[in-house]
Amino acid sequence: MDFGRISRRHLLQGSAALALGSTLGIRGAAAAETTVGFIYVGSRDDYGYNQAHAQGAAAVKKLPGIKVVEEEKVAETDAVEKTIESMVNLDGATLLFPTSFGYYNPHVVKMAGKFPKLHFEHCGGLWSDKDPKNAGSYFGYIDEAQYISGIVAGYSTKSGKLGFVAAKPIPQVLRNINAFTLGARLANPKATTQVIFTGDWSMPVKEAEATNSLIDQGVDVLTCHVDGPKTMVENAARRGAMVCGYHVNQSPLAPKAYLTGAEWNWEALYPKFVKMIVAGEAIPNFYRGGLKEEIVKVSPYGEMVSAEARKHADDVKAKFMSGEYTIFKGPIADNKGKTVIAGGTDRGQQDPELEKMDYLVEGVIGATA
Amino acid sequence: MADASLGLWTVPLAVFGGAIRVSTPFLFVSLGECITERSGRINLGLEGTLVMGAMSAYGISYLSGSPWLGVLAAGITGALFGALHAGICSLPRVNDIAVGIALMLLGTGLAFFLGKPLIEPTAARLPAIDFGWWSDVPQLRAALRINVLFLIGVAIAPLLYWAFKTTRWGLLIRTAGESADAARAMGHSVLLIRLRATMVGGFLAGIGGSFLSLFYPGSWNEGLSSGQGITAVALVIFARWDPMLCLWASLAFGGAAALGPALQSVGITSGYHLFNAAPYILTLAIMIITCSPKRTLTGAPAELSITR
Numbered sequence: 130m131d132f133g134r135i136s137r138r139h140l141l142q143g144s145a146a147l148a149l150g151s152t153l154g155i156r157g158a159a160a161a162e163t164t165v166g167f168i169y170v171g172s173r174d175d176y177g178y179n180q181a182h183a184q185g186a187a188a189v190k191k192l193p194g195i196k197v198v199e200e201e202k203v204a205e206t207d208a209v210e211k212t213i214e215s216m217v218n219l220d221g222a223t224l225l226f227p228t229s230f231g232y233y234n235p236h237v238v239k240m241a242g243k244f245p246k247l248h249f250e251h252c253g254g255l256w257s258d259k260d261p262k263n264a265g266s267y268f269g270y271i272d273e274a275q276y277i278s279g280i281v282a283g284y285s286t287k288s289g290k291l292g293f294v295a296a297k298p299i300p301q302v303l304r305n306i307n308a309f310t311l312g313a314r315l316a317n318p319k320a321t322t323q324v325i326f327t328g329d330w331s332m333p334v335k336e337a338e339a340t341n342s343l344i345d346q347g348v349d350v351l352t353c354h355v356d357g358p359k360t361m362v363e364n365a366a367r368r369g370a371m372v373c374g375y376h377v378n379q380s381p382l383a384p385k386a387y388l389t390g391a392e393w394n395w396e397a398l399y400p401k402f403v404k405m406i407v408a409g410e411a412i413p414n415f416y417r418g419g420l421k422e423e424i425v426k427v428s429p430y431g432e433m434v435s436a437e438a439r440k441h442a443d444d445v446k447a448k449f450m451s452g453e454y455t456i457f458k459g460p461i462a463d464n465k466g467k468t469v470i471a472g473g474t475d476r477g478q479q480d481p482e483l484e485k486m487d488y489l490v491e492g493v494i495g496a497t498a
Numbered sequence: 499m500a501d502a503s504l505g506l507w508t509v510p511l512a513v514f515g516g517a518i519r520v521s522t523p524f525l526f527v528s529l530g531e532c533i534t535e536r537s538g539r540i541n542l543g544l545e546g547t548l549v550m551g552a553m554s555a556y557g558i559s560y561l562s563g564s565p566w567l568g569v570l571a572a573g574i575t576g577a578l579f580g581a582l583h584a585g586i587c588s589l590p591r592v593n594d595i596a597v598g599i600a601l602m603l604l605g606t607g608l609a610f611f612l613g614k615p616l617i618e619p620t621a622a623r624l625p626a627i628d629f630g631w632w633s634d635v636p637q638l639r640a641a642l643r644i645n646v647l648f649l650i651g652v653a654i655a656p657l658l659y660w661a662f663k664t665t666r667w668g669l670l671i672r673t674a675g676e677s678a679d680a681a682r683a684m685g686h687s688v689l690l691i692r693l694r695a696t697m698v699g700g701f702l703a704g705i706g707g708s709f710l711s712l713f714y715p716g717s718w719n720e721g722l723s724s725g726q727g728i729t730a731v732a733l734v735i736f737a738r739w740d741p742m743l744c745l746w747a748s749l750a751f752g753g754a755a756a757l758g759p760a761l762q763s764v765g766i767t768s769g770y771h772l773f774n775a776a777p778y779i780l781t782l783a784i785m786i787i788t789c790s791p792k793r794t795l796t797g798a799p800a801e802l803s804i805t806r
Contacts, residue, residue, distance in 0.1 A: 172720060174618045202610075325762040328774050331721035335774070337714060338516055338756050342763035345508045345515075345637040360715045363620075367716075368640060382620065496767035 162194045163407055166222035168212055169201040170229035171331070177357040177376045182228040182252070184377065185395025189403050198222060205231030213240045217247060224248045224406050226399070230255075237264055248406055256414050265412050267398070270419035270478050272308035273449050274391030275352075276456050277427045277442050278373040279312025281389045282350040283320050284438030285371055286313075292343035292370075293324040294336055294353040294361050298497040300486040302354045305391070307490045308456050309352060309373075314492050316441060323348055324495035330356040340364045350388065362387070371433070378428045389442075390428035397423040419478055420449040463488040464495075508637065509760045515641030516756020517749045518648055519714050523548060523723075524748035525651040526706030527730035529658060530699035532741050534580075535734055536662065537695035538675035538688070538801030539587060542598025544703040545727030546605015547579045551707025553609040553616065556718035560621035568621070569647070569708045576704020577697045579605060584696035588689040594803055602728070616718045624713045645713045647705065654702075655745035662741070671695055675799030703727065729777070736781055738797035751777045 165186075173183035179201065190197045198220045203212050209232045216222040223246075227237050230253040241249045241264035249264040256266035282291050291313055295302050306324055313320040323346060325339040336353070340361050343351060352373035353361045359382060365372045366383035374380070374390025405412050418424040427446065430439055448454035457480070460472035469488050470476055476483050489495055527544050534541045541547075551572035559568030583601055587594045627649075630642030662668040673681040674691040681688050710726075711718045733751065737743035758773035772779075798804075 172614065172617055174614075175719065176618065323763060325759050326770055327759070328771055331719075332724060333715040333717075333719060333722050334520060334710075334724065334726070334755060335759060337716075338512070338520065339759040339763070341515065341519075341640065342508065342512050342756070342759045345512060345640065345760075346763045357719055357721075359717055359719065363717060364715060494765055495762065498768070 162196050163224065163403070164196045164198060164216075164220050164222040165189055165403055166213070166216035166220065166225040167197065167199045168203050168209060168216075168225070168227045168229070168232070169199070170205060170231075171202060171356060173199065173201045175357045176359040176362075176379055176382065177355070179228070179356075181376045181393040182226070182395055185393075185399035186226070188396035189399045192400055192403060194407075195403060196220075203229075205229055205236075207236065209236045210240055213237075217244055222247070224250065224403065226250050226252070228252045233266070248412070250402060250412065254415070254417060258414075260414075262414065265414045265416060267402075267416040267424070269393060269422075269424035270417065271391050271393065271425045272304045272456060273419040273478070274425045274427050275305045276308040276312035277446055277449075278352060278389055278391050279309040279314075280316050280442045280445060281430065281434055281438050282309070282352070282371075282373055283313035283316025284435055284441070285388055285433070286317065286320060286350045288347045288349050289317060289320050290346065290348045291320060291322045292340070292346075292348035292351040293322050293493075293495075294339045294343070294351065294355060295324055295326050296330045296332075296355045297328065298326055298487075300484055303486045303489060303497065304483060305354050306493060306495075307486070307488075310490055310492045311456060311461075312445075315445075316438065320492065322493045322495075324489065324493055326495075327355065333357075333360045336360045337364045340370075341368065344368045344370050352390075371431075374428055380428060380431065384431070385433075387428070387431045388434055389430050392426050392428055394423050394426040397426075417479065420446065421452050457483060462491045464491050464493050466491075506764055508764055509757075511637055511641055512756045512760030512763070513753040516760070517753035518641065518644055519752065520755045521748040521752025522645065522648045522651055522709045522714075523706040523726050524730045524733060524751050525648075525655070525745060526709070527703045527727055528733040528737065528744040528748055529651065529654055529741055530576075530702030530706070531731050531734045532658065532699075532737070532739055532744055533671065533702075534692075534696045534699035535802060536675045536739055536799055537671045537692045538678065538799055539584070539594050539692050539696060540598060540731075540802060540804065541580065541583050541601075541696055541699055542595055542728070542731060543579065543583055543601030543605060544598075544699070544731055545723065545725065546602040546609070547576045547700050547703040548605075548707040548710070548727035548730075549609040549723050550579060550605045551576050551704030552711035552722055553613040553707075553718055554704070555708030556621050556711040557613070557616050559623075559712055560616060560619050563622050565622045565624045565712050568712055569624070569705055572704040572708035573701045574704070576700035576702070576707070578700070579704070580697040580700025581693065583700070584689075584693040587696075588693065606723075610720050613718055613720070617720075620717065621712065623716055624709075626713070645709065647709045647713065651748075652745065655741045658741035672799075675801050678801055703730075706730070729781075732781060735798075736784060739799060740797060750780070754780060 167186040169179040171179040173179045233251045233255045241261040254268035310322040327335040350371045351365045358375045362379045362382045366386035380387035455475045457476035459470040459474040461470040463469045554575040555568035555572035558571035559565045586597045626643040630639035674688045678688045733747045737747045754777040
């Protein structure tokens with residue numbers, strides 16, 4: 130046993146639990162219920178990425194016979210291993226959700242190897258067949274929801290200029306920007322999306338400056354892909370621009386400016402996972418999906434969304450729900466004029482090529498480097 | 499304005515607007531630190547004070563509905579942190595830089611802990627004064643929506659410059675900073691002068707924090723400061739302990755922070771990481787140019803632990 134990893138706090142908690150367990154004999158009773166652990170990288174009420182997961186955890190809490198333990202602000206270092214060990218050894222967690230992308234390798238892989246009987250479900254889609262079988266990885270094709278946002282944005286913009294405050298030019302972010310733009314151009318073929326990269330996931334001052342510069346350029350509908358969209362949503366609404374949200378529903382922050390948004394739907398997925406585990410079913414190691422699979426969803430439309438926009442967006446949404454729609458359908462050119470998806474080629478939801486996206490489509494103003 | 503777009507003019511406008519919007523916390527923290535350092539002590543803990551100020555301002559504004567009460571609360575919190583720093587440093591053989599680092603960690607940690615329930619609610623914000631009423635360019639009007647705190651900060655700089663030069667208080671602070679023995683010989687308590695100077699410094703830094711959470715970006719979250727407090731402390735050295743230079747340096751830093759996003763918004767996208775790093779490159783460059791191994795920095799108070 131590696132004693133270097135046990136902190137004093139854990140030791141105290143451990144001995145307290147042991148004392149309690151031995152005197153009252155409640156260990157057996159506690160084992161009757163399943164304990165599920167959730168680990169967040171940030172604060173769970175950030176109106177963003179972590180809140181989306183915490184909403185999923187809240188849905189799990191409502192299930193009978195399930196106990197939920199949570200820890201927030203756990204860094205993507207061996208801090209997450211300590212948290213996992215403490216959840217397993219002290220709280221008796223048998224299913225863990227380390228929700229941040231950077232937790233996976235090497236931390237979750239290592240812990241899954243160490244505790245082969247427990248289940249680890251990591252958000253990010255990083256599992257490969259070399260990894261332990263009790264580790265799984267799930268992710269959502271949120272670009273489908275961004276596409277719907279784009280359609281609504283395309284109808285709502287008066288200037289034809291849309292803005293996107295993005296953190297870093299990584300494939301997932303680029304895919305969202307491209308889907309948003311392609312959706313907007315369905316509604317308004319002349320629409321453009323101006324993108325600004327802030328350089329990191331949480332930079333409130335930079336995000337506010339980016340929002341202001343975009344609006345100064347004539348942009349009147351904005352969306353974003355950063356950890357906490359609150360700054361963008363509030364500052365854009367103050368300047369009289371409209372917004373599409375991300376991660377969770379931000380309409381309480383700006384009810385008059387909020388058109389719609391791309392949201393995670395973890396409150397549908399997590400209870401499903403927990404029920405599968407309790408029933409003894411295996412969760413596929415690689416679990417992904419979009420609107421149809423109820424992993425992502427679209428925020429309810431704001432009042433100012435026109436009937437025409439609602440109809441078009443609902444039509445496309447219905448096609449996603451029946452699984453017959455492809456966003457990245459050739460021919461698609463990038464914003465330098467090069468064809469990136471040839472005519473006749475359909476890059477469907479699960480196409481691995483899309484995971485390597487390194488271009489911005491025609492209509493996006495900005496560059497990836 | 500046919501299509502309400504200014505093209506390339508956005509860049510100077512954004513830098514100008516950014517100088518006003520982003521500079522205020524730099525300005526308050528650097529002016530506060532200027533007072534503290536002139537009295538012969540360095541308070542590196544102002545990063546923590548800034549974050550504590552931002553959190554307490556947001557909390558009080560949310561609970562009371564009055565943003566101005568929030569600003570006051572931020573100032574008082576800052577003054578208390580200043581008093582704590584000065585109190586610990588008045589013990590014999592205590593290093594002010596080490597205490598500052600400890601208080602920086604304490605301030606940010608405590609603010610994150612107490613600020614947990616404040617991330618979600620929306621607090622009343624400080625109002626802005628519309629100085630752009632004469633213009634029909636919406637971008638200019640937006641840039642000229644100026645917060646009173648910025649104006650107060652701009653007014654404090656020359657006031658402080660004048661006070662250091664001509665008032666008795668200014669002289670006392672400078673004496674304590676240049677030669678503690680001289681101040682003692684004059685019959686003044688150096689510790690008391692430094693206590694007051696550190697408390698005033700903390701008060702100003704706390705108010706700088708209230709600007710972050712109550713005006714721009716205008717909400718409380720844990721990434722709010724991202725090092726602005728510590729940058730502002732460095733600004734004081736950069737500004738040679740001169741309040742007027744602190745003002746210009748803060749404006750330059752604010753403008754530089756707006757440069758990256760503004761250039762991207764007009765389509766200059768190559769090397770945005772470099773533009774985002776502009777303020778830091780600027781600091782490094784000026785530090786290297788003005789440094790000399792042969793003499794101490796001009797204007798540095800002689801009692802500072804870094805120059806002594």
